[in-house]
Amino acid sequence: MPNTFMPPLCWPGGGLGLMSGKGPGGWAAHNARMDPRRRFMFRPSAAQRAVQRPPGALAEAAFERRCTRCDACVKACPPQVIRRGDGGFPEMHFAQAGCDACGACVRACEPGALQAPAVFEGWVARFSAACLAQRGVECRVCGEACDARAIRFPPRLGQVAQPVLTQEACTGCGACVGGCPTQAISMARG
Numbered sequence: 001m002p003n004t005f006m007p008p009l010c011w012p013g014g015g016l017g018l019m020s021g022k023g024p025g026g027w028a029a030h031n032a033r034m035d036p037r038r039r040f041m042f043r044p045s046a047a048q049r050a051v052q053r054p055p056g057a058l059a060e061a062a063f064e065r066r067c068t069r070c071d072a073c074v075k076a077c078p079p080q081v082i083r084r085g086d087g088g089f090p091e092m093h094f095a096q097a098g099c100d101a102c103g104a105c106v107r108a109c110e111p112g113a114l115q116a117p118a119v120f121e122g123w124v125a126r127f128s129a130a131c132l133a134q135r136g137v138e139c140r141v142c143g144e145a146c147d148a149r150a151i152r153f154p155p156r157l158g159q160v161a162q163p164v165l166t167q168e169a170c171t172g173c174g175a176c177v178g179g180c181p182t183q184a185i186s187m188a189r190g
């Protein structure tokens with residue numbers, strides 16, 4: 001008996017993709033083949049996704065206008081904490097190390113999308129419920145990693161001390177992120 005089943009129009013790879021001539025695989029395959037510059041037009045804004053740009057970045061809209069996605073900052077960063085991210089724009093990635101504010105990325109940015117001083121405006125560390133201390137296990141790894149002394153562990157009588165962030169002291173450097181044994185730290189807008 002011949003297979004007469006037709007996929008609903010809304011399914012990935014279904015009727016819409018086939019009917020509109022996008023070829024085998026429908027829209028998913030079409031999107032994968034799409035020019036990255038066009039795909040960038042349809043993605044959520046970086047502000048919506050809360051992407052941390054390299055230090056000294058202009059405000060997001062101006063940054064995206066000025067940045068040519070040349071990767072100069074990615075290549076210039078000694079601890080390699082800048083990665084090519086969504087749309088080809090640089091993003092911070094702190095799994096292995098933090099930013100030491102050397103300014104090499106800013107100096108490498110000829111279009112001026114990054115400008116001195118090499119600081120992260122408004123970014124701070126956030127702790128999730130995965131934190132060991134919050135689960136009653138002694139841990140101070142993040143506090144030891146923070147040169148700015150932005151993480152303190154105020155003593156609590158008979159209980160495990162908890163990490164407390166002094167937001168004003170946090171530089172957004174991400175040095176505390178990679179060492180956390182439970183990946184409980186992420187960077188967020190302060």
Ligand code: SF4
Binds near residue numbers: 055081082098102105
């Ligand atoms: S300031 Fe230095 S360490 Fe920080 S992101 Fe730029 S190049 Fe990397």
Ligand code: SF4
Binds near residue numbers: 127130132142163181
């Ligand atoms: S390093 Fe991670 S688990 Fe340890 S205290 Fe800091 S946030 Fe909690």
Ligand code: SF4
Binds near residue numbers: 150176
């Ligand atoms: S991001 Fe940097 S300054 Fe902020 S708490 Fe973590 S290590 Fe300290």
